[in-house]
Amino acid sequence: MILLSxxxxxxxxxxxxxxxxxxxxxxxxxxxxxxxxxxxxxxxxVGGVAVLLGMCCSWGLGVVQSQxxxxxxxxxxxxxxxxxxxVMLPATVxxxxxxxxxxxxxxxxxxxxxxxGLLTIGLLDMSVPRLGIPWLDTLLLAxxxxxxCIALLAVTGLPHAFNIxxxxxxxxxxxxxxxxxxxxxxxxxxxxxxLAALLVSTAAATAGFLVWNYPRGxxxxxxxxxxxxxxxxxxxxxxLVQRNAEVSxxxxxxxxxxxxxxxxxxxxxxxxxxxSPGVADALHFHQLIYRRIVRGFFHDDESRxxxxxxxxxxxxxxxxxxxxxxxxxxxxxxxxxxxGFCCLFVISYVSAxxxxxxxxxxxxxxx
Numbered sequence: 001m002i003l004l005s006x007x008x009x010x011x012x013x014x015x016x017x018x019x020x021x022x023x024x025x026x027x028x029x030x031x032x033x034x035x036x037x038x039x040x041x042x043x044x045x046v047g048g049v050a051v052l053l054g055m056c057c058s059w060g061l062g063v064v065q066s067q068x069x070x071x072x073x074x075x076x077x078x079x080x081x082x083x084x085x086x087v088m089l090p091a092t093v094x095x096x097x098x099x100x101x102x103x104x105x106x107x108x109x110x111x112x113x114x115x116x117g118l119l120t121i122g123l124l125d126m127s128v129p130r131l132g133i134p135w136l137d138t139l140l141l142a143x144x145x146x147x148x149c150i151a152l153l154a155v156t157g158l159p160h161a162f163n164i165x166x167x168x169x170x171x172x173x174x175x176x177x178x179x180x181x182x183x184x185x186x187x188x189x190x191x192x193x194x195l196a197a198l199l200v201s202t203a204a205a206t207a208g209f210l211v212w213n214y215p216r217g218x219x220x221x222x223x224x225x226x227x228x229x230x231x232x233x234x235x236x237x238x239x240l241v242q243r244n245a246e247v248s249x250x251x252x253x254x255x256x257x258x259x260x261x262x263x264x265x266x267x268x269x270x271x272x273x274x275x276s277p278g279v280a281d282a283l284h285f286h287q288l289i290y291r292r293i294v295r296g297f298f299h300d301d302e303s304r305x306x307x308x309x310x311x312x313x314x315x316x317x318x319x320x321x322x323x324x325x326x327x328x329x330x331x332x333x334x335x336x337x338x339x340g341f342c343c344l345f346v347i348s349y350v351s352a353x354x355x356x357x358x359x360x361x362x363x364x365x366x367x
Contacts, residue, residue, distance in 0.1 A: 001075070001197050004058045005204035012054030012208025019044050020218050043217060045099040047209045048224025052092060054205030055228070056085065062197055076194045083123050084198070084235060090115035091159050091227040099222035106278035109223065110160065116231055117155035121148045126238045128154075132248050132335035151238050159230030161259035164266060166226045167287060170214030171314040173221060175321050176229040177203045177210070179255050182325050183236050186251065186332045190244040195236060202232050214314070250338035254328040257345045258321050265349070285349070288356045289316050323348075 023044045059081050066077040094112035098104040120126050127147035130137045140147050166172035180203040187196035206229070212219040221229075237252030253260070262285060267277045275281075324345050331337045 001193075001200055004062050004197055004201045007061055008054040008058035008201040008204035009208040010054075011057045012050045012205040013211050014208075015053045016047060016050035016209050016212040016219050019046055019050055020212055043220055045220045045222035046096060046224060047213060047219045047221040048092070048096060048099070048226070048228050050212075050219075051202075051205045051209050051221065051225050051228055054208050055202055055232075058201035058205065059085070059198060062201070066194075074193055075197045077197065080124070081198070084232075087116050087119040087123060087155075087235065088228065088231045090119070091231050092224055095159070095163075095222065095224035095227035099224050109227075110156070113159045113227065113231070114152075114156045116159075117152040120155045120235065120238075121151055124235070124239075126151050126235070126242060128238060128249060129242055130249060132250055132339075154238060155231060155234045157263065158234040158256065158259070159227035161256070161263040162230040162233075163223055163226035164263055164284060165259050165317070166221055167284065168313045168317075169217045170210060171317055172226055172229065173206050173210045173213055174314065174318050175259065176233065177206050178318070178321055178325055179233055180206070180236075182255055182329050183233070183240060183252065185329060186247060187236075187240055187244075189332070190240075190246060192240065192244060195239060195243075198232075199236055202229075246333050248333050248335040248338055250335050250342065251328055251332040254324050254338045254342050254345075257324050257342050258317075258349075261346055261349055265353070285317075285353055285356075288353070289313055 023046060059077070062075055062077040063081050066075050091113040094104060094109045098109060127144065128140070128150040129147055130140060162172050162176065165175065180199045184196040184199035184203070187193070187199065209219065209221065209225070213221065233252075233256070237256070241247050241249045241252065266284060269283065270277050270279065270281070324341065327341045328338065331341075
């Protein structure tokens with residue numbers, strides 16, 4: 001597993017370096033007037049390609065090792081890894097296409113992630129078998145198609161949830177790393193070493209990209225990177241719950257409550273204003289932190305000043321994520337506690353959002 005992680009990190013870091021060196025001109029198509037733009041200059045947005053290359057090399061090496069060692073190989077990686085890559089393909093291609101052209105509408109990208117969701121239930125036979133609540137579990141047992149629908153929704157929606165929180169240097173990438181390592185930890189607890197290996201490799205590939213993304217902001221993950229993280233984490237979450245009865249289905253839910261609730265809340269506030277959920281704006285939680293909590297920097301170089309504010313925004317959200325990840329890892333098999341922490345996060349998020357909007361942020365948070 002250590003070798004696979006090292007390969008993923010090195011390949012992703014080298015690929016990201018080459019992208020920074022040779023593809024800078026592709027960034028010029030990203031308009032300066034975009035509301036989610038919080039940087040100056042032209043920055044390549046195809047960091048997802050580097051993450052994908054690191055993952056493919058690492059996962060491929062793991063399959064080769066498992067086949068070479070036969071039954072003595074502890075990871076048990078086989079043909080199902082190739083099916084995972086096939087499932088990722090529609091979402092990944094649509095994201096990278098958008099990064100290169102900026103012309104693929106949201107509805108088409110949603111359709112492509114939906115294709116990945118359909119492949120998930122068609123090729124991988126993935127489903128959510130239980131929700132940890134007796135009467136809901138009885139309903140899922142009586143109507144198995146509901147479990148398939150939940151799996152489809154997870155694989156279709158989570159890539160877009162990661163895309164929503166991908167606004168500042170290191171934000172979505174670090175959240176992806178934290179979540180992957182948390183899932184890998186529990187996978188090892190239940191003896192699912194193959195799944196843990198894929199997750200650790202994904203985290204390592206993301207770390208290779210992060211070398212160029214934070215704090216210098218020389219490369220962005222783009223839609224492609226967000227969709228890769230979303231699909232892989234969705235597949236891993238469903239697989240972990242489906243294959244291991246002792247893992248509560250609310251464990252991955254609590255791990256991912258930040259991007260999931262950010263998406264739900266964004267849809268709600270846009271609906272209240274009569275705006276389509278697909279229209280980009282600058283009112284997400286991380287954007288409010290950038291505008292109203294992170295203090296400005298007095299610097300002669302405007303690019304340097306914007307970069308420093310950008311970099312200081314992400315750690316606030318990393319800490320916010322850890323507030324859910326720590327209890328999730330500690331109580332991964334206790335459904336009711338996990339549900340309680342999910343409710344606590346929702347209340348905390350809404351309270352914090354309203355406080356920022358109303359300029360009632362404690363002074364210590366602005367330092």
